[in-house]
Amino acid sequence: MKQPTLNNFLKLAKCPKCKGKLIEKADGVKCQLCNDIYFYNSDGILLFYPRKKDEKITDKYEEPNFVEWYTGILAFGNEVLGKGQMESLHRTVSQLVLSTAIKKPPTFILDIGCGVGRATSDCATYLGDSFVVGLDLSERKLSMAKKIVQGKENIRLALAHFGFHGTKIKGHGLDNTFLLQANAEFLPFSDSIFDLVINVNLIDRVINPENTLKNMVSVLKSGGKFIFTSPLNWSNSNLWDKYPCIEDIQKLFENNGLIIDEIFDGLFYREIQDARGSYSDWNTTVVSAIKK
Numbered sequence: 001m002k003q004p005t006l007n008n009f010l011k012l013a014k015c016p017k018c019k020g021k022l023i024e025k026a027d028g029v030k031c032q033l034c035n036d037i038y039f040y041n042s043d044g045i046l047l048f049y050p051r052k053k054d055e056k057i058t059d060k061y062e063e064p065n066f067v068e069w070y071t072g073i074l075a076f077g078n079e080v081l082g083k084g085q086m087e088s089l090h091r092t093v094s095q096l097v098l099s100t101a102i103k104k105p106p107t108f109i110l111d112i113g114c115g116v117g118r119a120t121s122d123c124a125t126y127l128g129d130s131f132v133v134g135l136d137l138s139e140r141k142l143s144m145a146k147k148i149v150q151g152k153e154n155i156r157l158a159l160a161h162f163g164f165h166g167t168k169i170k171g172h173g174l175d176n177t178f179l180l181q182a183n184a185e186f187l188p189f190s191d192s193i194f195d196l197v198i199n200v201n202l203i204d205r206v207i208n209p210e211n212t213l214k215n216m217v218s219v220l221k222s223g224g225k226f227i228f229t230s231p232l233n234w235s236n237s238n239l240w241d242k243y244p245c246i247e248d249i250q251k252l253f254e255n256n257g258l259i260i261d262e263i264f265d266g267l268f269y270r271e272i273q274d275a276r277g278s279y280s281d282w283n284t285t286v287v288s289a290i291k292k
Contacts, residue, residue, distance in 0.1 A: 002044055003150065008131050009178040012108060016048055016188040038188075041181070043143045048182035051137075061138040065161055067116065071144050072157040072167050073272050075118040080157060080169050085270035089284060092267060093200055093227060094122045096288050100225045106130050106195035112184050112216055113137075113202030117145030123198070124149065124174040133194075134179045135187075142179050149177050163275025184212045189219045196220075198227045201284075204234045209243070210252065217256045217291060226258055226289045229267070231282040246285050258289035 003009075006024060013022045013029070020033025028039040028046060038048050056062040077083040078090075100106065107130060111120045114134030124132040134149065136142050147155050151171030159167045182188055184206060197220045206212045220226055232249070234240050243249060246265045253260055267284040 002040060003146075003178055004175065005131070005178045009133065009180070012133065012190060012193050013188050014190045016182065016186040019190075022188070041139060043139075043146060045139060045142045045146065046180045047139070048180060048188045049137065049186060050181075056139070059138065062140045064140065065158070067138075067140050067144055068158045069162055070141070071116045071148070072159050072164065072169070073162070075116045076148070076169055077272065080159075080167050081164060083272060085272055085279070087269075088267060089200070089229060089269040090118055090122065092286060093119055093198065093229060094126065096227045096262075096286075097123055097196065097198070098126060100196060100227075100288075101127055101130075104195075106225070108194045109133065109196045109198065110135065110189070110194045110219060111198045111200075112187075113199055113205075114145060114179070115141050115200075117149040117179070119198050119200050120145065120177060120179070121149045121172050121174060123196075124177045125172065128176060130176065132174075132177045134177065135182050135184070136179075137181065137183055139181055142181055146179050147171055149174050149179065162273070185215055187215050187219055191218050192221045194219050194221060194224060196225045196227070200229050201231065203228070203230045204232050204239070207236060209239065213252060213256050217258060220291045222291055224291050226287075226291065228253075228287040228289070229284050231284045233282070249285060249287065253287060253289055257292045259292060260287060260289045262286075262288040 015031035018034040020031040022029045028037050030037045060066050072080040077086050109123050109130050109132045111134045114120045114136050120132050120134035152173040154168050154170050157167040203209045265285050267286050268281050271280045
């Protein structure tokens with residue numbers, strides 16, 4: 001079933017291939033310029049970068065146990081387990097969002113790499129007059145995000161594999177949101193359309209961080225705010241030498257037309273692995289910047 005906020009999304013959207021206008025069809029949206037059609041999946045998520053079955057099989061972000069763990073412990077551990085080890089990250093992002101909203105409430109917000117929807121949900125909750133778009137590559141994460149962010153029912157989480165039993169979360173029922181599947185390097189939006197763009201812990205997972213950042217900045221309005229976090233735990237080994245420290249990230253941002261108003265390192269958050277309390281700590285860089 002399509003999301004009821006589709007019309008709001010279409011006001012912002014463009015074909016990722018040719019930047020033509022998108023119009024609604026019964027089974028998806030169609031580009032009026034190149035005639036490409038982007039279809040819904042069975043969960044009502046528009047797919048702008050559909051992947052083959054073998055690609056998804058090898059992607060841990062499509063693995064059911066991982067997504068359940070990610071949801072119940074990392075993203076919403078405060079609600080599901082009463083655990084706050086990840087809240088240093090989530091609440092830092094929320095504080096930066098709210099400090100931006102005090103000066104000028106954003107009309108359109110984009111959460112790139114939204115995962116199961118924590119930042120999307122927080123923005124839509126705190127800024128009820130804003131329209132928040134969550135984008136991710138993983139269909140399984142987006143399916144969970146839709147249940148939590150837009151749904152109203154209790155969602156049972158299968159965390160017994162990690163030692164937690166009887167876990168659930170209630171849907172937040174946020175009707176000022178839209179969720180879609182896309183690649184951060186091929187964004188289906190008009191240029192300079194969003195007031196605020198958020199990118200939480202994605203940049204070190206992509207193959208080409210330079211092109212990804214360029215595309216993220218392109219959809220941000222002049223004077224718009226860009227909020228970014230990353231542990232800089234590069235999945236591409238070559239990038240460890242290219243971006244070894246926070247100063248290199250600062251240069252990358254400045255080269256993409258961003259004026260940094262706040263940057264700091266050393267924000268630690270803790271990923272709980274199981275009910276015995278095993279964990280990994282991550283040193284995270286945080287950046288708040290304004291587009292020229």
